[in-house]
Amino acid sequence: MWNFSFIFPTFLILFIILVSYFSLPVLDIRRNRLFIRLIAIETLALILDILSSAVDNDPPRFGLFLTYLLNMLFFAFFFIRSHAIFIFTVSALRFAIFQNRGFILFSALPLILCLFFTVISPVSGSVFYIDESGYHAGTMYPLLYACSLFYLILSFIALILRDRAHVRKKETLSLLFSSLIILIGLVIRYMLPSYLLMDTFCLMALLVVYLNIENPEFCLDQQTRTFNRQALRQYIEEHGANRGRRFFGIILHKYGEMVDIYGSRHIEEGLFLIGGWLAHTFPNRPVFYVSRGRFVIAGDTQMDTEAMRTAIRSRFLSPWISKSAELYLNVNFAAMDLPAEELSTDLILSSMAAALDKADSIDDHLPVNVTEKDFTDARERIDVKRCFEEAVETKSIEVFLQPLIDAESGRIIGAEALSRIRDHSGTIIPPSVFIPVAESSGMINNLGEQVFEKTCRFIKENDLGSLGIEWINVNLSPLQFLRSDLAESYASLALKYGVDPQMVHLEITEESMVDDVFFQKQIEALSDKGFKFVLDDYGTGYSNLSRLKKCPFICIKLDMELVWDYCRNPDELLPMMIQAFRHMGFAITAEGIEDEHMAALMKSIGCDYFQGFLYSKPLPADRFQSLWLKQPQPVLR
Numbered sequence: 001m002w003n004f005s006f007i008f009p010t011f012l013i014l015f016i017i018l019v020s021y022f023s024l025p026v027l028d029i030r031r032n033r034l035f036i037r038l039i040a041i042e043t044l045a046l047i048l049d050i051l052s053s054a055v056d057n058d059p060p061r062f063g064l065f066l067t068y069l070l071n072m073l074f075f076a077f078f079f080i081r082s083h084a085i086f087i088f089t090v091s092a093l094r095f096a097i098f099q100n101r102g103f104i105l106f107s108a109l110p111l112i113l114c115l116f117f118t119v120i121s122p123v124s125g126s127v128f129y130i131d132e133s134g135y136h137a138g139t140m141y142p143l144l145y146a147c148s149l150f151y152l153i154l155s156f157i158a159l160i161l162r163d164r165a166h167v168r169k170k171e172t173l174s175l176l177f178s179s180l181i182i183l184i185g186l187v188i189r190y191m192l193p194s195y196l197l198m199d200t201f202c203l204m205a206l207l208v209v210y211l212n213i214e215n216p217e218f219c220l221d222q223q224t225r226t227f228n229r230q231a232l233r234q235y236i237e238e239h240g241a242n243r244g245r246r247f248f249g250i251i252l253h254k255y256g257e258m259v260d261i262y263g264s265r266h267i268e269e270g271l272f273l274i275g276g277w278l279a280h281t282f283p284n285r286p287v288f289y290v291s292r293g294r295f296v297i298a299g300d301t302q303m304d305t306e307a308m309r310t311a312i313r314s315r316f317l318s319p320w321i322s323k324s325a326e327l328y329l330n331v332n333f334a335a336m337d338l339p340a341e342e343l344s345t346d347l348i349l350s351s352m353a354a355a356l357d358k359a360d361s362i363d364d365h366l367p368v369n370v371t372e373k374d375f376t377d378a379r380e381r382i383d384v385k386r387c388f389e390e391a392v393e394t395k396s397i398e399v400f401l402q403p404l405i406d407a408e409s410g411r412i413i414g415a416e417a418l419s420r421i422r423d424h425s426g427t428i429i430p431p432s433v434f435i436p437v438a439e440s441s442g443m444i445n446n447l448g449e450q451v452f453e454k455t456c457r458f459i460k461e462n463d464l465g466s467l468g469i470e471w472i473n474v475n476l477s478p479l480q481f482l483r484s485d486l487a488e489s490y491a492s493l494a495l496k497y498g499v500d501p502q503m504v505h506l507e508i509t510e511e512s513m514v515d516d517v518f519f520q521k522q523i524e525a526l527s528d529k530g531f532k533f534v535l536d537d538y539g540t541g542y543s544n545l546s547r548l549k550k551c552p553f554i555c556i557k558l559d560m561e562l563v564w565d566y567c568r569n570p571d572e573l574l575p576m577m578i579q580a581f582r583h584m585g586f587a588i589t590a591e592g593i594e595d596e597h598m599a600a601l602m603k604s605i606g607c608d609y610f611q612g613f614l615y616s617k618p619l620p621a622d623r624f625q626s627l628w629l630k631q632p633q634p635v636l637r
Helices: 007-022 030-056 064-093 101-107 109-119 143-160 169-191 198-214 229-239 255-262 264-281 305-316 345-361 372-393 431-440 444-461 486-496 516-528 545-549 560-568 573-583 596-604 621-629
Strands: 128-131 134-137 245-252 287-291 294-300 331-337 398-406 412-422 471-476 504-509 532-538 553-558 587-591 609-611
Touching (some): 030 198, 064 109, 255 264, 345 372, 412 431, 412 444, 444 471, 444 621, 471 532, 596 609
Parallel strands (some): 471 504, 553 587
Antiparallel strands (some): 245 294, 398 609
């Protein structure tokens, strides 16, 4: 009566899912719990399908009671499975109305109705009945398809109305594909009712979900084998509104320096040991590795962070011994209790990150507690990030210009292009605030490219040469400098606006010079396109004369702190350095000139150009144009 040909491959799929899923740590969030429930329901449905089909082939042998019982259980779990798949789908889509308790209860009404007809089938024969000739479908048997189609339609509606801001395209496509697989399975079951194929299609759908959404590997950090930042975000999204949550942060003290001392491979081995120890020592608390030596442990307000701090401090008094290294590391701590008000996930993550940074900057093993002020500061950082992203997307990054003054003539000879963005009220956001956001968000290249292009447009629209302005400096961040297509990109923009690349001097900080081989390669590529280079903020990094000799800089800009320090306490060191630079062929620019005394002093020791508030603050391009380009230039001495 029934064909069991596809049962063995179906069991194989189920076995693969079970072994793969439960061999790894699983984050305790609602979606994962629903997936585990779904696997359990599918396992029971598969077993009951086999058993009920077996007894249906020979009812007299197994008895009427067992035949009715197994068939009732099979139909019940068939209906329950359809509802469970729908509940998992809407949970994964994070669509609020579908997770409302009232709606969930309403959506269960068809399931309850189908279960009712299943339970009364031994009396009414509604869904199925058994007589002397064997098993038969009842008049209400089509409920099997109607119930499944009802929940599939609801799933498709949920896919259409999903929260696009929080559901990734990959998740949406996986859920859509799995729903289509189940729909195909229903059609084939209707056409070939004697083949036990529906379980195979359901497990194929679960396999798609597992491989693309529910694979525990997605939530595990590959270095430490603890939960990763994505998992922490998911955990906070579910528990963030719960004021009974507490988070305890651990940061390796001076992580960057430890990487330099021990090497990245040995530190990775150490992180693996630390992650394993934390997970073993606090087995009932999820442990997350965020990045750069930062761990976070989550729990409720009963979590004893002081006892945890003591245990962790005690362990770090001993070295972490791997196969190839013995690591002596230190740690600092931060703690955060969620307040009564509901906070966004980004706000919670930003607050904890700031607290860990603060903890790492002080030589104190007491935890830094996140306060209301920290949440306020985090809100401001998030607002800055939002403003920056909007400015990049709408190409509304503003270019301000600050003049460079020839020390000998006192006239303007060049300018530096500086980026500015505004908040929603129109107030300028300081570069010291938004530049770190640009670098951490990975959008510093977009920022730099916009500034470069708008500088080229400004040069094209103004006859700078006739006014004595010989160049405009544009900053290159260390992250921009890593772009392999930087030379081609900037050269094409200069060509687009008909600008001679020699009119644009690229300012590079000492941080860009760490990798000598790559630095030389990038410099050569840009030089071949005609660009010239200025070393910016000299005195804040690690440059030396030997390294500078290898680089085709035309000018060195002294950092304003170096200039201010000399003007406060003149000595012989800076004049000797300047003379050495001039002997090597470099021009010298002094930044931060604020009064006539500073200008005279820096001129006396050999500086060629000045930049600072004595002459002008950075001005919007239109104001710079009206002040410096459309009026006779003042002689500034």
